[in-house]
Amino acid sequence: MYKGAQIITQPVGKEGDLMVLNWGVQHPASGPMRIKVWLDGEKIVKVENDPGYVTRNLEKMLEYRTWENAVVNVERICFIDDLGTILNWALAVEKLADVEVPKNVQYFRVILAEVGRIVSHLIGIGGMFGALGVATPTMWVLALREYYLDFLEHYSGYRISTAAIVPGGVRFEPKKEDFDLLRKAVEETERRWDDYKEVFIDNPTLVERYKGIGIIPKELVFELGLRGPVARASGVDYDLRKRYPYSSYEDFNFKVVVKEEGDAYARFLVVLEEIEESVKIIKQALEGMPEGDKWKVRMPKKIKAGEAYSAVEWARGGIEYHVVSDGGTGAYRVKISAPSFMNIWALEYIAPGHKLADLATIFASLYICHGDLDR
């Protein structure tokens, strides 16, 4: 339970009173990070995050890449939704080089970014069920995800880590079959969605386990700078697609999903309902796709010295790059700020007071990607 914005720092109890549990690095639900848990019986007294086990120094590596092949590094921030991160890179580099991409490219980028969001959110929902030890919903959402991956595979040749967006445009010209595959995926989503919602939302055991658990109050969102679905589930109406539209997002009609409760169930619902909004955006983009046969504009090899800041609403929240150029063929310095690294710190505030069993559900509901936790 949240007891004011303060991490317990003083030693807790006498030695031997509490059990200290290393929840990770090698643990079925932790992913490659350690969470140190002080336990009083089944009750969590204190939690300490310890990420950093899979750090790859992405920001430094970007300094040794050219503007275009940095895409391959950038998309590895998180493989689950790689398209949002590349889109941001492309936007940042175009801002540096003062290049405007045509409208059809912007629309297709929106499609790709929303496909990335859907793919990521489907895995997120599966993970939230997986934390409760039931694999059926996970398998179902993965089966649905395959349709979107088929589209990505047909378009770019890769199912994940697609490198589909490059500075100056998109990598390939989309063919008619690509759009057919995407339409099929959207139709399949709409066909299955009512069944899925019936099973997922009204699941009594899920409600029992997620409702009222891990409440993040609004103040904590501002204090820790929480982002994305986690912030929106706590009643913060903040979505970069609406606030600072990029890549023609202002043309699309969609609503930002906001919940007031701030508990794990609200975060689950936000993720679930954002998939519907993404499907809406994709359909609008497919219908209103502007005419145009230029899918990539010419980018200079060397970009003049300067700085650029760019932010997009990624699946897990706003992701921000600050790129500095010294007039060379690649970035002089890049600073990345990613949402998972922000959101994970909420765990230290909200987990104490819950049972050990709730740690898995709260952790899953924070919707962390270990890739952007340890860049």
Added chain:
Amino acid sequence: MDLAWVLFKTLVFPGVTFLLLVIFATFYLERKLVADMHGRTGPYYVGPYGILQTVADIFKILQKEVIIHREADRFLFLIVPAVAFIMVSLVAAFIPYDKNLWIVSTPYDLVISLALLTSLPAIFLFAGWVSKSKYPFIGGVRVINQLISGEIPLWLAGLSVALWYGTFNYVEIVEKFDIIGFLVNIVGFLIFLVAILIVADRPPFDIPEAEQEIVYGFLTEYTGVGYLLLAGAKFLEVFVLAAMTVTLFLGGFKGPFLPGWVWFFIKVFAIYYLAFAIRASTPRIRLDQLIKFTWTVLVPLSLLNILLVLAVKAL
């Protein structure tokens, strides 16, 4: 009864060999049926329809090195899985598979089986304790939580059957079974079904083995043969509990046309299928939610059920 027949029964069917086959079969069926509910294929490549996948897995596990924690009590750590396996196997000896197909039949079948099953959690707690490791320890303590929430409804529901038929002997219970007996005990049957899921740590009550919370509970430190025996004991526990349900509430081997043992296995399979379907559809509940559920719903209900059975019997 001649010695050869007794030996055949203890060693082949329904004795040791058969019980090993049960482990193989249930493991395979669980994987295949749950995979079907997931929309997957399940075991496929080893043998026809992947039947031999379990054999391959078991031989893989047998090849594993037996690792014993430095702090662990070596002797107890090694002996606990064998004790657990033998104790569950003993329960299977009482179950009548057909009119004359049982190893032991005493006037106290039901009480002895329930007593053996109730002492199992103590063995599992011990397995967690002697591992001298944190996750197994928490798992072991959680087994005791299962004990105080699951065993009482199990006993009360089982005893209501004994009250109705006036005997603890399985064969007699099955012989006396009829449709009125089934209808009177239907509440007890439902309570027993929930209780066997709790006692056998099946989802949604698999709290002592909750993978996402405490890795694998008391089984975490076990490898090789020890793991195989403990996991086998868990599988056999599900089997004997399902067989007990069938014997007590569904008329065991009774049924038209087909031979008795076929009916017995059809009914056991139905119970299994239910358990698999519940596993595939229900998320795990929390420890305190389980205790609250059993002590506010299940235990009062099973007491009322006993009153109901007594009232109907008095009429």
